[in-house]
Amino acid sequence: MFDSVLVANRGEIARRIIRTVRGMGLRAVAVYSEADADLPFVREADDAVLLGPANPAQSYLDIDKVLQAARATGARAVHPGYGFLAENAAFARAVIEAGLVWIGPDPKAIEQMGDKINARNLMEAAGVPVAAGTREPVSDLEQARRAAEEIGFPVMVKAAGGGGGIGMGVARDDESLTKAFEQACRAAARFGGEPAILLERYIERARHVEVQILGLADGTVVALGERDCSVQRRHQKVVEESPSPGVSPELRERMLAAAVRAGEAVSYRGAGTVECLVDADAQDFVFLEMNTRLQVEHPVTELVTGLDLVEHQIRVAAGEVYSVEPRVSGHAIEFRVYAEDPRRFLPGPGKIGVWEEPEGEGVRVDSGYAAGNTVTPFYDPLTAKLCVVGATREEALERGRQAVAGFRIEGPKHNLPFCAELLDHPEFVSGDYDTGLVSRMRNA
Amino acid sequence: MAEVRAEMVANVWKIVVSEGEVVEEGDTLVILESMKMEIPVLAEDGGTISKLHVKEGDVVQEGDLIAVVE
Numbered sequence: 183m184f185d186s187v188l189v190a191n192r193g194e195i196a197r198r199i200i201r202t203v204r205g206m207g208l209r210a211v212a213v214y215s216e217a218d219a220d221l222p223f224v225r226e227a228d229d230a231v232l233l234g235p236a237n238p239a240q241s242y243l244d245i246d247k248v249l250q251a252a253r254a255t256g257a258r259a260v261h262p263g264y265g266f267l268a269e270n271a272a273f274a275r276a277v278i279e280a281g282l283v284w285i286g287p288d289p290k291a292i293e294q295m296g297d298k299i300n301a302r303n304l305m306e307a308a309g310v311p312v313a314a315g316t317r318e319p320v321s322d323l324e325q326a327r328r329a330a331e332e333i334g335f336p337v338m339v340k341a342a343g344g345g346g347g348i349g350m351g352v353a354r355d356d357e358s359l360t361k362a363f364e365q366a367c368r369a370a371a372r373f374g375g376e377p378a379i380l381l382e383r384y385i386e387r388a389r390h391v392e393v394q395i396l397g398l399a400d401g402t403v404v405a406l407g408e409r410d411c412s413v414q415r416r417h418q419k420v421v422e423e424s425p426s427p428g429v430s431p432e433l434r435e436r437m438l439a440a441a442v443r444a445g446e447a448v449s450y451r452g453a454g455t456v457e458c459l460v461d462a463d464a465q466d467f468v469f470l471e472m473n474t475r476l477q478v479e480h481p482v483t484e485l486v487t488g489l490d491l492v493e494h495q496i497r498v499a500a501g502e503v504y505s506v507e508p509r510v511s512g513h514a515i516e517f518r519v520y521a522e523d524p525r526r527f528l529p530g531p532g533k534i535g536v537w538e539e540p541e542g543e544g545v546r547v548d549s550g551y552a553a554g555n556t557v558t559p560f561y562d563p564l565t566a567k568l569c570v571v572g573a574t575r576e577e578a579l580e581r582g583r584q585a586v587a588g589f590r591i592e593g594p595k596h597n598l599p600f601c602a603e604l605l606d607h608p609e610f611v612s613g614d615y616d617t618g619l620v621s622r623m624r625n626a
Numbered sequence: 627m628a629e630v631r632a633e634m635v636a637n638v639w640k641i642v643v644s645e646g647e648v649v650e651e652g653d654t655l656v657i658l659e660s661m662k663m664e665i666p667v668l669a670e671d672g673g674t675i676s677k678l679h680v681k682e683g684d685v686v687q688e689g690d691l692i693a694v695v696e
Contacts, residue, residue: 559659559685
């Protein structure tokens with residue numbers, strides 16, 4: 183086992199990784215931008231290196247600077263967290279070429295899954311169900327029109343290299359197809375890529391359910407249950423829970439088996455997530471994409487399996503050979519506490535005056551901030567993840583209500599009032615909800 | 627005359643219109659970016675852009691003047 187880990191990330195996830203790294207008796211090295219100098223993750227690390235200005239391109243995304251920080255501090259391994267360089271195969275290769283341990287899958291697996299069209303075709307070949315859609319990216323509106331006609335409206339339009347819901351849109355007719363296509367092209371241009379656009383059959387009453395997998399050092403892949411991420415605004419997740427209340431035991435069995443096949447198809451090592459769309463009415467699913475990294479919402483899986491996923495990432499990366507017998511018990515829910523207004527979900531950064539986290543049985547808070555810190559406009563709006571676990575979903579919901587009420591934040595805008603509203607919403611409480619829930623709540 | 631102001635702290639990512647241009651209600655004037663999200667700023671009324679108070683790359687605070695539409 184290596185003796186030190188550089189965490190190439192910021193905020194709550196850097197802090198959460200540092201906690202496990204130090205808990206394993208390893209030295210944790212943080213890297214940070216000028217805007218983040220006062221955040222808890224910087225002072226909780228054993229060593230911290232300033233990368234540069236707030237702009238991610240000059241700090242968290244600057245591969246040379248991150249590697250330089252590893253050299254300067256003698257770090258032996260690199261954990262990328264999520265976002266930033268986590269799914270950048272060139273970074274993974276640069277880490278390995280620098281003689282360091284990359285805490286993640288083989289760079290080839292990152293590449294294979296990073297291109298969504300390639301991933302889809304690969305999954306289809308591995309016997310994982312995929313949605314009807316384009317086999318090759320389309321680059322102009324005429325091609326998009328022909329593809330939509332073949333697939334049949336409604337269709338989902340997205341940039342092939344995109345992620346996190348950016349540039350995704352639903353087209354129900356020719357007119358909205360033009361709009362969605364242009365939006366996806368703009369997103370593709372912002373990722374610095376060619377206008378490679380994907381079209382897929384759009385499922386009306388869809389649930390977004392993903393399977394956590396863990397590829398072990400001996401080559402076996404295990405599935406650690408699923409997470410339901412159907413509470414979304416602007417195609418981005420707000421609340422996740424495990425197990426999914428919308429998946430029957432029979433469907434779960436098929437999904438977990440398919441996720442294992444997906445992982446095996448790319449010889450996956452470490453923690454990864456196979457994202458699927460579930461047709462709530464038909465109780466069927468299709469592959470959406472695979473995230474070759476730790477997921478934001480990994481705590482809900484940790485709470486129902488009792489496993490520390492970061493610890494397993496580190497042990498697998500260190501080449502330790504062992505087996506895992508996955509067992510799921512209880513019910514966990516995560517609320518993403520975003521710095522945004524709870525009505526329109528518009529960003530609301532600001533200086534934190536009051537920050538008081540709830541405590542109690544079955545409550546876990548992964549936060550990136552403390553009182554006195556400033557939530558800046560430079561990074562995503564996630565300030566904390568409020569997680570609850572109970573023996574049953576009802577108990578988890580009740581603990582969620584108490585924990586949301588007990589979380590006090592003053593200064594930046596925050597969506598805790600939305601979380602409280604959701605916890606009393608009949609559709610969410612019933613468990614029979616889909617990805618349209620939040621827009622229905624706001625348009626009612 | 628209508629003043630268009632920023633609703634939040636943000637970076638000015640793109641200026642879509644220019645001074646002197648005639649816009650209609652709902653037209654996008656500028657696109658702000660905050661916390662990795664693009665936020666289009668729309669004209670609440672039609673008119674002529676008499677003054678743009680921001681340029682691309684600027685940082686605006688909540689309440690800052692972005693444009694004047696006459």
